[in-house]
Amino acid sequence: MPSFDEVLKEAGEFGRFQKRVFFLLSQTGITFSSLFASVVFLGQAPDTFWCRIPGAAELSERCGWTLEEERNFTVLPLHLGNESVRGECERLDVTWDSSVSCASPLARYGNRSTGSLPLATCRSNWVYEQPHSSIVSEYDLVCANAWMLDLSQAILNLGFLAGAFILGYAADRYGRILIYLLSCLGVGICGIIVAFSPNFTVFLIFRFLQGMFGKGTWMTCYVLVTEIVGSDQRIVGIVIQIFFTLGIIILPGIAYLIPTWQGIQLAISLPNFLFLLYYWVVPESPRWLLTRKKGEKALKIMRNIAKHNGKFLSPHYSEITISNEEVSNPSFLDLVRTPQMRRNTLILMYAWFTSALIYQGLVMRLGIIGGNLYLDFFISGAVELPAAFLIIVTIDRIGRRLPFAMSNIVASIACLITAFLPEEIPWLKTTVATLGRLSITIAFEVVYLVNSELYPTTLRNFGVSLCSSLCDLGGIIAPFLLFRLAAIWLELPLIIFSILAAVCGLLVLLLPETKGISLPETVEDVEQLPSHFGKCGKKRKHRDTNSYI
Numbered sequence: 001m002p003s004f005d006e007v008l009k010e011a012g013e014f015g016r017f018q019k020r021v022f023f024l025l026s027q028t029g030i031t032f033s034s035l036f037a038s039v040v041f042l043g044q045a046p047d048t049f050w051c052r053i054p055g056a057a058e059l060s061e062r063c064g065w066t067l068e069e070e071r072n073f074t075v076l077p078l079h080l081g082n083e084s085v086r087g088e089c090e091r092l093d094v095t096w097d098s099s100v101s102c103a104s105p106l107a108r109y110g111n112r113s114t115g116s117l118p119l120a121t122c123r124s125n126w127v128y129e130q131p132h133s134s135i136v137s138e139y140d141l142v143c144a145n146a147w148m149l150d151l152s153q154a155i156l157n158l159g160f161l162a163g164a165f166i167l168g169y170a171a172d173r174y175g176r177i178l179i180y181l182l183s184c185l186g187v188g189i190c191g192i193i194v195a196f197s198p199n200f201t202v203f204l205i206f207r208f209l210q211g212m213f214g215k216g217t218w219m220t221c222y223v224l225v226t227e228i229v230g231s232d233q234r235i236v237g238i239v240i241q242i243f244f245t246l247g248i249i250i251l252p253g254i255a256y257l258i259p260t261w262q263g264i265q266l267a268i269s270l271p272n273f274l275f276l277l278y279y280w281v282v283p284e285s286p287r288w289l290l291t292r293k294k295g296e297k298a299l300k301i302m303r304n305i306a307k308h309n310g311k312f313l314s315p316h317y318s319e320i321t322i323s324n325e326e327v328s329n330p331s332f333l334d335l336v337r338t339p340q341m342r343r344n345t346l347i348l349m350y351a352w353f354t355s356a357l358i359y360q361g362l363v364m365r366l367g368i369i370g371g372n373l374y375l376d377f378f379i380s381g382a383v384e385l386p387a388a389f390l391i392i393v394t395i396d397r398i399g400r401r402l403p404f405a406m407s408n409i410v411a412s413i414a415c416l417i418t419a420f421l422p423e424e425i426p427w428l429k430t431t432v433a434t435l436g437r438l439s440i441t442i443a444f445e446v447v448y449l450v451n452s453e454l455y456p457t458t459l460r461n462f463g464v465s466l467c468s469s470l471c472d473l474g475g476i477i478a479p480f481l482l483f484r485l486a487a488i489w490l491e492l493p494l495i496i497f498s499i500l501a502a503v504c505g506l507l508v509l510l511l512p513e514t515k516g517i518s519l520p521e522t523v524e525d526v527e528q529l530p531s532h533f534g535k536c537g538k539k540r541k542h543r544d545t546n547s548y549i
Helices: 004-011 016-037 056-063 065-080 133-139 147-174 176-195 200-225 236-257 261-280 288-292 295-308 330-335 339-369 372-380 385-398 400-422 426-453 457-488 492-510 522-528
Strands: 048-051 091-092 118-123 126-129 320-323 545-548
Touching: 004 288, 004 295, 004 400, 016 176, 016 200, 016 295, 016 330, 048 065, 048 372, 065 126, 126 133, 126 236, 126 457, 133 147, 133 200, 147 200, 176 200, 176 261, 176 288, 176 492, 200 236, 200 261, 200 288, 200 426, 200 457, 236 261, 236 372, 288 295, 288 457, 295 320, 339 400, 339 426, 339 457, 339 492, 339 522, 385 400, 385 426, 400 426, 400 492, 426 457, 426 492, 457 492, 457 522
Parallel strands: none
Antiparallel strands: 048 126, 091 118, 320 545
């Protein structure tokens, strides 16, 4: 009775069938990364905006003013009276009616100084002047409401967090492909509703749901890809990250060409409906089927894989062995019940949190330092491409653990150096910061692969989802940490990033090395993985197996 890995080797570990499934599922990375970073363009700040005086629109129409003339009558007196007042969040505390003169609307105040005119806080009636619309202008997320833009991104990350728990659990119980397809449908429907939200409350509700389903698509497609290839081919878990980066690179082009935020939202949401066609071409994970005692279906899929790969399974492959271990309702306790599982879980949770916090922090830092938003965003995405290629070149030669640790250490050093480099040499500051971005991207991509390799099949999707939920927590904290600390000192966030990355670099050295090792089937397999610093764990004991026909 052969094991699953033996059958997979006979059928082809990365043949034509797996390559096709890999390519199809990888497209999910493009749509997910676009959703992940969309707030940068959906919430693009208006170039110029000012507060309109009550009655000014009617008076402007009666007097035949241009928008510039109305602005001069509205904002210029404020600026002349107090140079710090720009007319964005304050306005003259007056109301213009039909009795106001078109030539001099402020004449009724006589010879009073413009500095002594009464002021009022602006709460509505803003006028925006910019070529691209955004949710900022749509829902008036300026002045006292500016924090709501950060809330919209926090809500998306909360959706990611909910998706990691809810859909991660569902994928382990009901199947990878079923939850993937339902998640794609959810992302598409919620994305359309977000685009046509009548108010900001509806926008937030369905942005949360879109984030939840979006996380479901990304996590399940990632796990599905890693479960249908052999242990020597799990580098596809890194290659799939290239498609995530492609989404980052494509997004600024979409935003530049589409003039409205609703159009951008639809452009990144509608492609998810195309993924529903995968129902006919992407099978369920045979590894998962075996853990659910569906060996007959698993074997049928394996024969189909062998057929497409131009191979033939031996006649005695009528049964596949699988462990007795089954976890029908996985929980957090299953991930920390044994020593090795507990250590792996806690370290991976911290690694996810750190990678996400630093990654998002460095991306959002681009908005603080200014520049061309579309070009800077494109360059920041292009910088990530070498990360996947560096991992591919090194990870199967020297293993997972050393590149994982070194990328965090280099990111830590780069952030620290960038913080203290003088502004007078911007090219050097930018170069070192780019090295930090590249390094943390490598760490971010390696943690995906390592996480999936350190959990047994029965807990893999749940374990990856739970640990990666700390990524979403880091995403929630990142904007608040960045902007609050930057208000004290612009480079202070980089110091915090440096400390977090250094600690992570040391901790991941305690993880087992998984290079060339078959995916663990049971918790016992995980406990017997080679331990840290090259010491080997206990030899595997023989375990009872069941066979399914």
